[in-house]
Amino acid sequence: MRPSDETIHRLRDLLQRAAHEPHTITLLTDEELVAIEHIEAATPHPTPWVADTRGVSRELAGRFGVRSLLARGLLRETNPVPGADRVLDVPPEVRVVLDTRRIGLGYVRAVRPQNGTGSSKIVVVQPELGAFEEDISVQGFHLFSACNYDDAATRLARWCVPVDGPRTGGMMEIATHEWPQFLYVELPDAKVTDLNVEVLLPDHRGERDPEQWLIAYSDRIALLACPSSASTLAVRPLTTNRLRELIDDRIASARRYAQVSSPRGS
Structure with missing residues (x-):
């Protein structure tokens, strides 16, 4: 599905603001990201903590993620009527991390395996505007940021x-x-x-x-x-x-x- 014009404008604005120094978009845990992906029916990201945790399925991790997102104010309950099905809404400033891979030229992802999972770094290239970075720790923390391409490519090469x-x-x-x-x-x-x-x-x-x-x-x-x-x-x-x-x-x-x-x- 092609991102909306509003989403593309938001992503380009983030890149322009990060022309001279990296701009942090947000930090999410594995379980928070799983919850957002389920709500938005998005392509799954790597989730090393979930993959390495016995007895915790992606579904269960997503339920924990919903609680965490609500507590942090990164998820909205739009139908808080007692007895009615709960409707959850992901705000644009959080949903934007799902769209970073859907625009631009493509990406380079490096994975350093560790005990069956591993840390990784993903650089999504947006020609002439910059790049998006996703740093994933073994503990399942995802740091999303916007930056200029030269810095992103240099960091990726040094990380590898x-x-x-x-x-x-x-x-x-x-x-x-x-x-x-x-x-x-x-x-x-x-x-x-x-x-x-x-x-x-x-x-x-x-x-x-x-x-x-x-x-x-x-x-x-x-x-x-x-x-x-x-x-x-x-x-x-x-x-x-x-x-x-x-x-x-x-x-x-x-x-x-x-x-x-x-x-x-x-």
Whole structure:
């Protein structure tokens, strides 16, 4: 469903206000977000706390979320008639977080797995205006903010690759199933952190099919693996700056693809 003109105006206003420094939109918990998504019939966001909590279904979490939102004044009861079905209304300043992914070019989402769940950072790109960020902690807190694109892309690259070791070696191909063993050989005797990066941006057809990037780093070395075929990965050394360049290049090509395909979709 396409966002209303009022919603688009609100989102663009947030981006304009965040041109020079990030502007916090709101902070929500997993259960509050589940409640809002249920009321608005929206696409679910990642909810690491709910996923990692035994015995708590999304439905039950949403019921707790309604109570919390009402207590914080972030949800309105529009039909408080005794005995009647309760009608809940999500105010525009809260509902706007559900619309950030529905406008703009697309998004890049990085996930750092931890005990089956994990923290993540999502950057939604709005060309020429800025970007929206969603930072999700392992505890299930979602911080939504508006910011300029350069700062968002830099923060994303540093979050994914906090080490900036030597950029040596060339690209090589390995079988996809060999990735864990490859890391064991290339990053021995070190604590390895791995991430999954989902890129949802227009491709050469103008379609937004998810692309998967794999990142792993130790104390000083980082590696990037991207699918080169259905069963192989292209692996190359990675630095913070190089990842930032790759994000910029992918977004630049997505903008070209979107411009080429837009006349057919109009």
